[in-house]
Amino acid sequence: MQKGLVKQLVEEIGPLAIFGMHKYADNNQILLQPVIGNQPYDAVVTDLRTKPASQTYIEITQSHEGENDYWRRCELLKKGYVFSYAAVIKASTKKTKMPVSIPPEATSVEERVQKELERILAAAKGKEGKDYPANTSLIIFFDDTPPFQEVIDNKKLDSFVNKTILNLDLRFSAFCLVGSGRDVFREFSINK
Numbered sequence: 001m002q003k004g005l006v007k008q009l010v011e012e013i014g015p016l017a018i019f020g021m022h023k024y025a026d027n028n029q030i031l032l033q034p035v036i037g038n039q040p041y042d043a044v045v046t047d048l049r050t051k052p053a054s055q056t057y058i059e060i061t062q063s064h065e066g067e068n069d070y071w072r073r074c075e076l077l078k079k080g081y082v083f084s085y086a087a088v089i090k091a092s093t094k095k096t097k098m099p100v101s102i103p104p105e106a107t108s109v110e111e112r113v114q115k116e117l118e119r120i121l122a123a124a125k126g127k128e129g130k131d132y133p134a135n136t137s138l139i140i141f142f143d144d145t146p147p148f149q150e151v152i153d154n155k156k157l158d159s160f161v162n163k164t165i166l167n168l169d170l171r172f173s174a175f176c177l178v179g180s181g182r183d184v185f186r187e188f189s190i191n192k
Contacts, residue, residue, distance in 0.1 A: 059137070
């Protein structure tokens, strides 16, 4: 649904801004520069606090459902509402001519949180075994809107990351979880 620069804005620049707000606050000695194109990172961080200035890199990815996110947005535009964690059923018929249906069913809080953790893990696995420049951090942008924080506090989230994600073959210097609700920011060193 989103293409070109709009896609870059939503998927990379927005998460980069939230990351910068958490990590660097209002420090005007840190420059975050998005990089659009085909390179192994999405942004360059220039730290002017050091002489000479130092640079690090950021790779940004999303925890999402892939194609199902697209179908949910279509349903939202079409009907004005969508059940955000209900199953997406891809079964059209000549009669309905509807490519998908999303039944009106509620999802338990625990199931919703578990699905989000699974999407975070899937996003990390998508970066596993790939080479990146030295001093590159991985940001996974995810849905931390309520009730996420009511079920998963920072201690539980850290435990999840330590048990599942930091054991992957991630070739980054650091790993960050950045919440779309701007509440969660967790940073982990990767020592490999």
